[in-house]
Amino acid sequence: MDLQYMISILPEFLRVIPITMLVVVVSAVFGFLLSVPVAGIRIRKVPVLNLITDLYISFTRSIPILLQLFLFFFGIPVLLQLLGFDVTNISAMTAAIVCLIIYNGAYMSEVIRPAYLAIEKGQHEAAESLGYTRFQKLTKIIIPQMTPIALPGLGNAIIHLIHDSSLVFAIGVVDIMGLATIISSGSFGMQQVEVFLTVAFIYWGISFASEQIIRYLERRKKRVLNRTGYEMKEEAEYNV
Amino acid sequence: MLNLRNLNLSFHGNKVLEDIDLEVKKGEVVTLIGPSGTGKTSLLRCINLLEKPDSGFISLGGLDYDFSSIDKKETLNLRRKTAMVFQQYNLFKNKTAIENVMDAQMVVQKKSKKEAYEKSMEELKRVGLEAKVDAYPNQLSGGQQQRVSIARALAVEPEVILFDEPTSALDPELVGEVLKSIEEVAKSGMTIILVTHEMSFAQDISDKVVFMDKGQVAESGRPEQIFKESDNARTQQFLNKFYAAAQ
Known part of the structure; x- marks a missing residue:
């Protein structure tokens, strides 16, 4: 074990952390935005669209994320050409982000949907009986009660996303993991353990930091939960 | 009518x-x-x-x-x-007693916060719950919750x-x-x-x-x-x- 070597390659890794963070943040934000209408369609069982979202969720759940990355990287240009756009290839980064957005849209919708369904029918009816519009009912009554229920699941989704993002190197994105493979092949496979151990520590650090943020939000939301009387485990468990 | x-x-x-x-x-x-x-x-x-x-x-x-x-x-x-008082009270669980009474006045009737507050206090007094205005439904007995719900119904003047x-x-x-x-x-x-x-x-x-x-x-x-x-x-x-x- 060459500790000095590990320290010497650390700055290089710090340089690519923003790339991993970019992939994670953009995928999380837009994945969440996508998950809202998907959950809405499934909750309201909108004809036809419901069938499509069922297929979509089944697809993203059943196919390994690595395979999905390849499908998107090679598939998007083909699809765009079929639609008449003159594109021969797209950047690995774009493919990776599109893929993870779509993956998280499905995953997070399955967090939001049960949170919505956990709210008693009486809460809806009380608001409706007072003449709230659907939008007013959702924003003032339903979503504030859903948030603390959905938070642990969304936190888990983000931790998973951080881990999944380490696979984007496979289609050529130079993120933390991508850099690790480059360095390790550059040193002719000599100090593999040191390289990957460094990477492991970096992921640990990122996950730990994210977990702290989520725990903080959760503590705030737990107060809301105590008041509303919905049950939640003392501490949500994350698989970091 | x-x-x-x-x-x-x-x-x-x-x-x-x-x-x-x-x-x-x-x-x-x-x-x-x-x-x-x-x-x-x-x-x-x-x-x-x-x-x-x-x-x-x-x-x-x-x-x-x-x-x-x-x-x-x-x-x-x-x-x-109209306003309804439900069998299961159905108070908004994320809101205190007074917020429950105020909310529809502000959201639906577009009253100012001050107006809604005064009206709500008046109605909560009427059902004898002025001491519980800041309690969440979870902290109230069934009878108290139902009385808040009556105040909520009264407050929108249906x-x-x-x-x-x-x-x-x-x-x-x-x-x-x-x-x-x-x-x-x-x-x-x-x-x-x-x-x-x-x-x-x-x-x-x-x-x-x-x-x-x-x-x-x-x-x-x-x-x-x-x-x-x-x-x-x-x-x-x-x-x-x-x-x-x-x-």
């Missing part, structure tokens, strides 16, 4: 309400009684469109709507002229308040305080439609009692007519069963 004509409601092809006519005058207390499953609650829920009737007409405080063609906007208009078995979910020792609040509301001149199994209360408080059976209005009239002088066989059967059970 409130007028229902030829109201029909069915669930999945099963007729629940058949050809209901109901007239409620301003300031009247009308009580719906009858065996379980005869559509009393459903009828109440038709008035604010929590159930959508298949057909029929409603007039309420100057609005005239045909249930078979009622749209979103008309539904909202109708709901904003044309009519619909009480859906307001004491059925309560522990027996809490029933009295809620009935007292309802009585208070009735005395203030508010128009009330009440579904209840509290027969003696119904007899005392009502201006009109409607006995429903199998989705139809079997009989209606002044309380003493229904409770004492009814010659309707089904009414008698129901009341006899009820009194036998009470003893």
